[in-house]
Amino acid sequence: MKHRGILFGCMFILALAVVYLQPVFFQHASDSSFFSENPVKAPTTMNYETIKADGLANAIGEPVSDFEEDYGLPVRTYRTGYDFEVRVYNQLDDQQYIEINTDGESVQAIKVIGAGGSSLTPFSMGMTLTELTDLTMIYPNFSLKQNDRTISFELMEEDMNYRPLVAFDNGTFAVLFFDHVSSKLQAISYLDQTTLLKLAPYPLTEGERPLFQTSQTISPEQAGLDKETLSFVIIEKMRNVQMLETYSSNLDTQKEAAALLTEFTENISDHITSQRIHSYQKALSSEKTSNFNLTTDEWQELLADQEITATATIFEAPVYDPTFSILSWFSDPAMADRLSHEGPEKIGIAFSEENMVVLVQEQEEETEASTTNDIQ
Template sequence: MRRVGEFIVVFFIVLTFFYMKPVVLSQKSPKAVDELVVNEVKPQTKSTPHNQLNATGMATIIGLSEKELKERMPNPKNEWVVGIDRKWLVYGDNATDYYQVELTKGKVSSVFVLGTQVDVAPFNLEMTLGDISEITTIYPTFEFDYKDKTYEIELTEDDMNYRPLISFDNGTFALLHFNYDTGKLLGVRYVSKSTLVDMIPYQFSEKTTNPPVELTDDEWEKFNQANTDQLLTILNIVRQRINRNPYKLDTELVLESKKALAEFNKDPKLVIKKEARFEQWQEKVESSNPSDSFLLVNEEMERLLKLGKPVDKNTHGLFVQSMGDVPFIVTNWFVNRFDQREIKDSKDEYIGIAYNKNQVLVLFNQKTVDTSLTTESSDKR
């Protein structure tokens, strides 16, 4: 009996050990994946309060009348009328002193700076995003009031990395455009609240549209010629900044780009064959958002180029639907890793530009068919 009692005691001790072991280990072991509780972080819909920098330099001329502007900055080198009650005054002509001032209904509505020696304090055009972060926080959301309405803006991750928005204490803003290749500040665009609302360069919390403007054929021709000059000038200033030779306008490439656009508009499905893509394109055609652009993918661009019957197979290009704001679109080409490849090629020397209302096709090549038909952009200024 004694041995039986000892056996029973030992049996219960062993049983207790094996029973308790999983309990103890389970307290130390990590939970299975399907038992973990994941706290999902959702983006806040309410705008984050943001600091405002003291308005200095170019930020202080927003809102001036044309007369007041010319008293401060006399003798602009050029003038481009690009819309109804909208024009640009151009100052400087090279990579160190270039900037242009936009006038809308007779008042300064924005300033676009590319010149490395132009005062854009507290910024400079050698800064990286890290340098900017030492001056101010890069915010993902903004909120402001304009015309009895509250606007909320949300920046994407790409926006914050390559096109952050900065606000000043006089109610103006600056869009900072960074070069995708170098990571350095490419240009600064100072804007009023009204210009920010009209441009719609970021995602707004509610649908924001601009009423369509009906233009005559003569007005389209006038404005698009000005935009052609503006596009070529800005491209060449930036190419100086990245140590590239300026483009020369080539008549053959211009003819090819015009022909390609004309054929495309006769039958867009010759280029955009997929139904989903075609529907996207139609939405952009009908859009009144000047920054709402449609870009062709590689195979679509190849089809478009063939419509122009290019003389040289090395011709390549960029197409944009809804080309409302030239400085905004061109700087976006340089911050986009795919588009900037088309315009940073050191071998390209010649360019052809064609507009069709809110469409533009830009062709590039290393050589010209007939040098006698070529003019440099400087001849236009």
């Protein structure tokens, strides 16, 4: 009996030792298991590194005359009302849409939708984010020098997944737009540093962005008409990529879009709070950290006030480059859903300086067929 008591005591002490010392002896194994399921992300303080410039990245900054030796004269020019215009080229083939931003002298940005004759090396339309990470790390933080000042910005998680930024060793950049459903590359925007900073597609963390200058050679009304036409073309291009039905362009819907934009911009305090007005004004300033969009509740109140119906709506400011903004929308899950409905719908688009409204309505059976011509 005495020996059994001693044996029990020894077993009890050994059990306590195993329980309390287990974390010490098995700590390494536990940590290894945890990190294998949750890989450590790249440090958020790491600044970006460049990759070798190739393909269209080498055309950024070159004279427009040199670019047009390869692409011919533009088939259409759109004026933006700012210190650049948009020129469209499609001589290579019908599968690829190409446009540039230019001040008339040099190429400041090139936007490409679809695969075709132009060299997108090292990228390719339809590539996945995983394939992109085989080429380069996707960096969250960028610090750039502009006129002896540092301007820094940070890509959020959604940006890194759908709109990553790649830097080239010739000082140019590319924003890659991935489809939010298939996660495949569907468009690219190559651009110089100044254009990138002016557009400010990612939240600023340091410094102030340079601003676009208003053009004195075109009226705001005419610039708005040009941008409305360009926007319709780009939205249709992106819907074609997704094999969706063409929108109908309807005069009544267009008028209602313009009425909504006028009502909001001229009576802004009637529709949003003073805090939201401050957010709107900051979005237009050099301190911009994000674009301004009307919320669902704000849209519902505005539509009810104007007695207008809609299946989808967008208000965004600032929109300086319609193509860049629309490509961003189609890579944003929330925004893309508004422009990806199946079935017949009609669309109206309105601009007032840097403010843009898109109004999508249900297509009635008796509505006349689209009167919009393919003008790309």
